[in-house]
Amino acid sequence: MPNLIIYEEKKVEAKGLNSNNKINQEKLKSYFFEDDYQNLELLNKISIPFEKTEISLLYPGCGTDILFPLIYLDKLFPQLNKANLTFVDEDNNLGMIKTILDEVGISFSEDKSQIQFHWNHKLITLTFVMKKIENHFSELQSYDIYFEKAFRIMRDYIFDYENKILSKLNENGVIISDTGFENQNLKQITVSKELSSYKEMIIGLKKEIKN
Ligand SMILES: C[S@@+](CC[C@H](N)C(=O)[O-])C[C@H]1O[C@@H](n2cnc3c(N)ncnc32)[C@H](O)[C@@H]1O
Numbered sequence: 001m002p003n004l005i006i007y008e009e010k011k012v013e014a015k016g017l018n019s020n021n022k023i024n025q026e027k028l029k030s031y032f033f034e035d036d037y038q039n040l041e042l043l044n045k046i047s048i049p050f051e052k053t054e055i056s057l058l059y060p061g062c063g064t065d066i067l068f069p070l071i072y073l074d075k076l077f078p079q080l081n082k083a084n085l086t087f088v089d090e091d092n093n094l095g096m097i098k099t100i101l102d103e104v105g106i107s108f109s110e111d112k113s114q115i116q117f118h119w120n121h122k123l124i125t126l127t128f129v130m131k132k133i134e135n136h137f138s139e140l141q142s143y144d145i146y147f148e149k150a151f152r153i154m155r156d157y158i159f160d161y162e163n164k165i166l167s168k169l170n171e172n173g174v175i176i177s178d179t180g181f182e183n184q185n186l187k188q189i190t191v192s193k194e195l196s197s198y199k200e201m202i203i204g205l206k207k208e209i210k211n
Helices: 025-029 034-045 067-076 094-103 161-167
Strands: 054-060 082-089 108-111 114-119 122-130 143-148 169-177 186-189 202-206
Touching: 034 067, 054 067, 067 143, 094 108, 094 114, 094 122, 161 169
Parallel strands: 054 082, 054 143, 082 122, 143 169
Antiparallel strands: 108 114, 114 122, 169 202, 186 202
C-alpha cells in the first residue's frame, strides 16, 4: 500500500539564510511516495551537457512541490552554485512550500513573495507568482531550465503552450517535463520513462539539430 503524505501548512518564521543548513533526510523522504523516491535514483545515470553554474528555472503549476525540482537540480546539474526559481501557480502555495522547507531543516529569508535559502551548497532564490501561467507569458523573463510535473491536463487547454514555453527558453536551455515536447526540435537526452507518472518523461536541450 502506498505511504500517506501529510501536508499541513504551519505558520513558519523566516529564520534567515544559513549556509550550514542540514537537510533532514528522513523528513524529506516522508514527502515522497516510496516509488517516486526510489525513481529519483534513475537521475544518477543522466548526464546533461550544460556548464552554467548559475541558472534560472521556470516551474508553472508547481503546487507545493519544492522538493522534486531541488533534487533534480542536485542530481542533473551538480556544478550549480546559484539558482533563481520562478514558480507560477494559480493558487498561493508559498506558505506550504515554506512549511516543507522548515520541516526538512532549511531556514530561509523572506521578502514578500520571494524567499532565499541554501540548499546543498547552492543559493536558491525562489519567486512565487500567484497567477495562471497563460496570463503571465508576456511578463516572463527568459530562463535556462523549464520544469514541469503533473500539469498535463491543465496545459492542454492553453493555446500553443509548448511553443510559448520554448520561445522564452535560452539557447542550450533544458526542458525537463513528465509529458509532451517530443515533437519539438530538441536534442533529447536518454531518460527512463519511469520518471514520469504518465511514462512520458523527456529531457531535451534547445539546440539547432543539424542533419
Ligand atoms: C496536479 S497539481 C501538480 C502540482 C505539482 N506540479 C506537483 O507535481 O505536485 C497542478 C497544479 O497546477 C495549478 N494550476 C492549474 N491550472 C493552472 C494554470 N493555468 N496556471 C498555473 N497553475 C495552474 C494548480 O493550482 C495545481 O497546483
